Amino acid sequence: MSTSPTHPELGAGWLLGAVHRHIRSRWAERIRAYDVTPPQAAALRALASAPGLSLRELARQIEAEPINLSRTLEPLEERGLVCREPRPNDRRAHALVLTPRGLDLAASLTAAAAEFEHELATLLDPGFDQTVAWLHRALATLRTSEPSQPG
Amino acid sequence: MSTSPTHPELGAGWLLGAVHRHIRSRWAERIRAYDVTPPQAAALRALASAPGLSLRELARQIEAEPINLSRTLEPLEERGLVCREPRPNDRRAHALVLTPRGLDLAASLTAAAAEFEHELATLLDPGFDQTVAWLHRALATLRTSEPSQPG
DNA sequence: TATTGTTATACTCTATAACTATA
DNA sequence: TATAGTTATAGAGTATAACAATA
Numbered sequence: 001m002s003t004s005p006t007h008p009e010l011g012a013g014w015l016l017g018a019v020h021r022h023i024r025s026r027w028a029e030r031i032r033a034y035d036v037t038p039p040q041a042a043a044l045r046a047l048a049s050a051p052g053l054s055l056r057e058l059a060r061q062i063e064a065e066p067i068n069l070s071r072t073l074e075p076l077e078e079r080g081l082v083c084r085e086p087r088p089n090d091r092r093a094h095a096l097v098l099t100p101r102g103l104d105l106a107a108s109l110t111a112a113a114a115e116f117e118h119e120l121a122t123l124l125d126p127g128f129d130q131t132v133a134w135l136h137r138a139l140a141t142l143r144t145s146e147p148s149q150p151g
Numbered sequence: 152m153s154t155s156p157t158h159p160e161l162g163a164g165w166l167l168g169a170v171h172r173h174i175r176s177r178w179a180e181r182i183r184a185y186d187v188t189p190p191q192a193a194a195l196r197a198l199a200s201a202p203g204l205s206l207r208e209l210a211r212q213i214e215a216e217p218i219n220l221s222r223t224l225e226p227l228e229e230r231g232l233v234c235r236e237p238r239p240n241d242r243r244a245h246a247l248v249l250t251p252r253g254l255d256l257a258a259s260l261t262a263a264a265a266e267f268e269h270e271l272a273t274l275l276d277p278g279f280d281q282t283v284a285w286l287h288r289a290l291a292t293l294r295t296s297e298p299s300q301p302g
Numbered sequence: 303t304a305t306t307g308t309t310a311t312a313c314t315c316t317a318t319a320a321c322t323a324t325a
Numbered sequence: 326t327a328t329a330g331t332t333a334t335a336g337a338g339t340a341t342a343a344c345a346a347t348a
Contacts (some may be wrong), residue, residue, distance in 0.1 A: 009196035016171040019290045023164045045160035092329040119298040139170045147270040243306040
């Protein structure tokens with residue numbers, strides 16, 4: 001992977017970071033209208049598609065630390081979007097569920113996300129989903145890979 | 152851009168973040184042997200290829216905030232890798248230059264970076280530089296793009 | 303007035319360790 | 326003893342405002 005011509009000493013890691021910050025920032029401003037942050041949006045959307053999970057289960061699903069997810073959910077609960085229902089058989093874990101308003105919001109966020117990602121895909125490669133799919137595969141490969149000296 | 156199958160409600164932004172953290176972490180551990188952080192490595196390599204810049208000029212070049220770059224350079228100056236030479240004609244800006252040891256380190260880091268990026272490229276697409284180049288173009292496109300509602 | 307480097311400060315996201323109450 | 330949620334705390338990286346010295 002060669003370095004970018006405009007930044008000769010900044011490599012793939014740097015470029016990924018720059019892209020990530022940019023995209024995240026755009027996504028954050030897109031959902032600001034709903035008064036949620038990107039982590040909150042992820043939690044809400046995950047809960048909408050898998051209601052009743054415990055906090056740790058949800059954390060596993062979206063690959064967050066339980067403590068961070070806990071703090072992410074806090075303001076959402078205060079706003080009456082998420083509630084922790086007690087479980088009869090285990091009083092440690094609560095069942096996380098969305099309220100009707102939470103469900104509405106999650107639906108809006110999912111629509112916004114679909115639109116946002118479609119816009120990104122269009123920017124990347126208008127009309128050619130194949131290469132976008134390749135980007136996804138590439139990122140998925142890099143995500144867990146263990147770069148090590150070539151033999 | 153469709154979402155990842157294993158994380159239905161986590162989109163492109165999340166995936167980019169995950170990849171970025173992973174790659175950054177691997178890179179950080181790779182250069183830990185040299186006792187430098189990724190931002191320090193970027194600054195050192197940039198200074199090696201463009202010596203004599205002022206702090207603000209260097210900051211512009213690597214797209215960092217001057218204050219953050221200032222703090223990045225501080226420990227490097229203490230270790231005798233970078234020094235701020237006074238400029239005769241402008242006593243506000245100093246000329247940043249690498250010491251011989253700093254130059255050695257920068258060379259090692261550049262070699263490590265080339266190796267690291269080559270490993271990433273190999274992971275992505277062994278033997279096919281074209282698609283790697285496409286990834287770079289894709290990231291470069293996304294980097295400054297302004298996603299906006301399609302017409 | 304404008305610019306350089308810096309101080310002080312804060313924000314976002316993430317992470318580790320240890321506590322408490324349950325099981 | 327093991328697990329669930331939480332508290333306290335910390336870290337990296339980034340950012341804004343303003344200030345003193347200098348131009």
